[in-house]
Amino acid sequence: MTEQQVKKVRHSETRMVPYPSKAIVPERDLNVTPILETHHLGIQFGGLKAVDDVNLIIGRSEIAGLIGPNGAGKTTVFNMLTKVYEPTEGSIIFNGKDLSGRSIVQASKMGIARTFQNIRLFGQMTVEENVRIGLHNQIRYTTATALLRLPSFWIKEHRQHREALELLSIFGMENMADVRAGSLPYGAQRRLEIVRALATGPKLLLLDEPAAGMNPHETEELMKTIARIRDDFNIAILLIEHDMSLVMGVCEGICVLNFGKIIAKGTAQEIQNNPVVIEAYLGKQKEESLA
Amino acid sequence: MQYDHAVIGQMSRSRRSFSPKARHILYKTATFLLVTAAFVFLYDWLTQGPLSGILNMEDISRKTKGYFVPICAWVVAAVSLNLVVGFSGELSLGHAGFMSIGYSTGIVVYNLLTKGYGWENIYLSMAVTLAVSGLLAGIVGFLVGIPVLRLRGDYLAIVTLACAEIIKSLLQCFYVALDTSEGAKLLFAFPKNTLNGSGITMLLKGPTASAPIGTKGTTTDLPALYIISFALVILTLLVVFNLTDSRTGRAIKSTRDNRIAAESMGIPVTRHKMIAFVTAAVLAGMSGALLANKSTYQPANFNLDMSIMVLVYVVLGGLGNVMGTIFSTTALYILPEELRFMKDYRMLVYALVLIFAMVLSNNPVIKRWFTSFTSLFRRKHSITLFAEESRNAYAGSKDVLADRTSEPLVVEEEALSDTKAALPVLEDRVAEAEPAAVDAEAGIQPAAADTKAEDKDIFTMLYTADGTPLDEESMRRIQVGLMLYDAYGDIEIGDVTEMKQRKEENKKKGRKKDKKSGKKGGGKA
Numbered sequence: 001m002t003e004q005q006v007k008k009v010r011h012s013e014t015r016m017v018p019y020p021s022k023a024i025v026p027e028r029d030l031n032v033t034p035i036l037e038t039h040h041l042g043i044q045f046g047g048l049k050a051v052d053d054v055n056l057i058i059g060r061s062e063i064a065g066l067i068g069p070n071g072a073g074k075t076t077v078f079n080m081l082t083k084v085y086e087p088t089e090g091s092i093i094f095n096g097k098d099l100s101g102r103s104i105v106q107a108s109k110m111g112i113a114r115t116f117q118n119i120r121l122f123g124q125m126t127v128e129e130n131v132r133i134g135l136h137n138q139i140r141y142t143t144a145t146a147l148l149r150l151p152s153f154w155i156k157e158h159r160q161h162r163e164a165l166e167l168l169s170i171f172g173m174e175n176m177a178d179v180r181a182g183s184l185p186y187g188a189q190r191r192l193e194i195v196r197a198l199a200t201g202p203k204l205l206l207l208d209e210p211a212a213g214m215n216p217h218e219t220e221e222l223m224k225t226i227a228r229i230r231d232d233f234n235i236a237i238l239l240i241e242h243d244m245s246l247v248m249g250v251c252e253g254i255c256v257l258n259f260g261k262i263i264a265k266g267t268a269q270e271i272q273n274n275p276v277v278i279e280a281y282l283g284k285q286k287e288e289s290l291a
Numbered sequence: 292m293q294y295d296h297a298v299i300g301q302m303s304r305s306r307r308s309f310s311p312k313a314r315h316i317l318y319k320t321a322t323f324l325l326v327t328a329a330f331v332f333l334y335d336w337l338t339q340g341p342l343s344g345i346l347n348m349e350d351i352s353r354k355t356k357g358y359f360v361p362i363c364a365w366v367v368a369a370v371s372l373n374l375v376v377g378f379s380g381e382l383s384l385g386h387a388g389f390m391s392i393g394y395s396t397g398i399v400v401y402n403l404l405t406k407g408y409g410w411e412n413i414y415l416s417m418a419v420t421l422a423v424s425g426l427l428a429g430i431v432g433f434l435v436g437i438p439v440l441r442l443r444g445d446y447l448a449i450v451t452l453a454c455a456e457i458i459k460s461l462l463q464c465f466y467v468a469l470d471t472s473e474g475a476k477l478l479f480a481f482p483k484n485t486l487n488g489s490g491i492t493m494l495l496k497g498p499t500a501s502a503p504i505g506t507k508g509t510t511t512d513l514p515a516l517y518i519i520s521f522a523l524v525i526l527t528l529l530v531v532f533n534l535t536d537s538r539t540g541r542a543i544k545s546t547r548d549n550r551i552a553a554e555s556m557g558i559p560v561t562r563h564k565m566i567a568f569v570t571a572a573v574l575a576g577m578s579g580a581l582l583a584n585k586s587t588y589q590p591a592n593f594n595l596d597m598s599i600m601v602l603v604y605v606v607l608g609g610l611g612n613v614m615g616t617i618f619s620t621t622a623l624y625i626l627p628e629e630l631r632f633m634k635d636y637r638m639l640v641y642a643l644v645l646i647f648a649m650v651l652s653n654n655p656v657i658k659r660w661f662t663s664f665t666s667l668f669r670r671k672h673s674i675t676l677f678a679e680e681s682r683n684a685y686a687g688s689k690d691v692l693a694d695r696t697s698e699p700l701v702v703e704e705e706a707l708s709d710t711k712a713a714l715p716v717l718e719d720r721v722a723e724a725e726p727a728a729v730d731a732e733a734g735i736q737p738a739a740a741d742t743k744a745e746d747k748d749i750f751t752m753l754y755t756a757d758g759t760p761l762d763e764e765s766m767r768r769i770q771v772g773l774m775l776y777d778a779y780g781d782i783e784i785g786d787v788t789e790m791k792q793r794k795e796e797n798k799k800k801g802r803k804k805d806k807k808s809g810k811k812g813g814g815k816a
């Protein structure tokens with residue numbers, strides 16, 4: 001086998017949607033290296049193995065979903081991908097580079113951005129300032145420039161302002177730019193977190209329960225926006241979500257986690273009909289979530 | 292529920308519309324104007340200039356004249372500490388350490404320049420003195436910051452305290468003399484004074500007071516010192532405002548608000564804490580040098596007491612509030628000086644006043660008064676923006692309350708007060724929820740059972756009276772309610788039962804009125 005073929009075989013094993021799949025994975029992703037690969041990723045907290053042997057591959061412009069019952073280890077996977085936790089096993093290859101030993105900041109600079117399940121906005125600051133913090137490494141000037149208020153300070157500040165408003169317009173939030181972030185309604189806070197993450201210029205966007213606390217109408221809007229973000233920014237998105245209508249509606253590949261282990265991978269159709277998955281979502285949750 | 296909108300319209304009409312940005316510019320301009328006006332007025336008075344002639348003000352006492360320079364020095368120290376405590380959110384108990392570096396450096400440099408090199412111009416010598424003092428304090432700040440900023444919270448506070456004590460102890464064993472017998476030469480001795488001989492002037496004499504700076508020959512050039520002090524205050528304001536209102540400043544504030552989120556946005560936390568810490572050290576060094584204009588200070592004064600005192604100025608002035616810090620520093624500096632006639636009771640009274648001031652400034656009534664004052668500058672836009680949702684919010688919080696008290700609240704009017712009434716309940720819950728959230732922040736591993744609390748937003752901790760968790764719709768409404776509470780900071784948080792009573796009374800009154808004047812507004816549409 002040639003090296004290319006080896007790669008292909010390996011990828012088709014760990015891919016959520018094994019390819020050549022029924023054209024759900026965008027064509028353009030097939031022959032480029034994936035944005036994210038994890039190999040036997042795992043982490044142990046004391047005696048508890050929260051995540052174990054997770055192999056994932058996400059294409060450069062794929063929308064992937066990570067689902068599973070409460071406590072399955074989904075957020076923990078995100079925390080490892082963003083280097084909040086250092087994995088105790090396995091490796092993460094992002095954009096062709098190994099992430100081991102890198103810091104949260106480095107991971108962000110390499111192009112991983114995320115939102116948080118428990119909203120972590122800078123509540124005392126305005127909506128626009130929150131986005132500007134996302135732009136920190138995108139539109140830069142030195143502290144000395146700021147202290148002396150040199151011309152480039154004003155130019156860059158203006159560019160930050162324009163860019164922030166443009167990003168906010170994704171969710172039609174530009175008229176809230178001057179509102180204190182902490183005083184926004186819940187749904188708007190979630191949307192702002194997405195905008196802030198996008199501002200860092202990511203190649204991979206991780207969304208942790210983006211629809212939590214949103215009403216069905218808002219969720220539907222969000223779904224459309226997520227698809228639009230992928231198209232406009234041409235980035236990969238991995239999202240955790242309990243709202244199955246969103247996951248099934250927007251994700252091209254889905255991975256199901258239970259007790260830290262992957263129990264199924266595939267398209268929405270495949271996942272919905274997978275008996276193992278239905279088993280994992282027992283009882284009430286099954287009816288609720290997968291109905 | 293048409294009346295909700297009417298309420299909002301009414302509320303917002305009484306407020307002027309300034310965007311937060313405009314308000315902030317206003318606040319900065321006001322700070323500069325206030326400081327400048329105060330300076331012009333005082334300078335004129337102190338030097339018996341034309342203005343005091345017009346106003347027919349008598350010459351002020353020597354003692355009062357002596358206030359101006361130290362107040363400026365303390366303002367610089369307090370504002371710079373506010374940069375660390377207020378903006379970067381780290382408690383530093385070692386600010387006096389950096390001030391003492393500036394104090395000692397200032398004495399050596401000033402005397403070297405004036406006595407050693409014969410510089411005549413006090414402005415130039417003072418400028419160089421302040422620059423060098425600041426620089427040296429900044430370098431020490433950087434060195435101290437390397438170990439200190441790796442720590443968090445209480446640990447950081449304790450280590451800054453320890454570092455300041457080390458600096459103080461070292462400076463107390465430091466002897467410097469100026470030898471002018473052949474050119475200007477500085478002689479150093481440590482830890483015992485071995486300097487003697489004719490033709491040398493002792494500059495630093497270990498633990499005892501040293502030669503003052505800012506003098507012309509043997510007399511202090513007060514007017515010049517006033518101008519220099521004022522310039523230093525303006526410089527400090529410029530540095531602090533320019534720094535905090537910039538990319539770097541936002542990054543500093545973000546590390547304070549949420550460390551993990553800041554890091555995830557690609558902001559190097561330690562570097563930005565360091566920028567704030569070192570900038571504050573530089574400014575503290577300069578203020579220390581300014582304090583050295585009087586021989587009343589000696590190295591032993593730059594101790595924990597002094598650090599705490601500066602911290603008191605900052606806390607009373609308000610974390611992150613520069614103008615407030617200026618006011619509190621001025622007031623708290625003058626107070627003990629003016630209380631000297633009380634002799635032994637002086638510090639007792641000072642402490643009592645301090646307690647009183649702290650309690651007052653934390654009093655909800657006073658706070659509300661302040662909010663209603665500042666809300667003059669609040670923005671109409673942000674309120675009407677959510678008018679639609681706020682209507683739901685009223686309804687939402689009403690439901691919650693109804694659930695909680697297990698009897699429906701009488702709510703037909705004053706929809707705002709429903710949200711208001713929901714608040715005590717919420718605040719209880721938030722207070723309960725917070726320890727879990729704090730633990731998670733500090734990286735403590737929560738017990739397995741508690742992990743859920745860490746991960747969920749604190750508001751998901753709300754339960755109705757029968758123990759079932761609130762549905763997401765209600766939660767969202769409460770969020771909006773809280774937002775409203777934010778917008779109308781002057782809503783009073785009342786007792787639920789009291790609120791009910793008042794509402795019932797209102798209703799009775801309303802009915803009587805209605806009978807007289809026909810139905811007009813009020814009830815549900």
Ligand SMILES: Nc1ncnc2c1ncn2[C@@H]1O[C@H](COP(=O)(O)OP(=O)(O)OP(=O)(O)O)[C@@H](O)[C@H]1O
Nearest residue numbers: 045050069070071072073074075076077736739742
């Ligand atoms: N820092 C930690 N220390 C100890 N155990 C942890 C830690 N972080 C996570 N865990 C454990 O790992 C498991 C997975 O948690 P995780 O938050 O990843 O679940 P999740 O799939 O995101 O669940 P949910 O859907 O409720 O958000 C849980 O059992 C949790 O107790």
Ligand SMILES: [Mg+2]
Nearest residue numbers: 074075117746
């Ligand atoms: Mg989770």
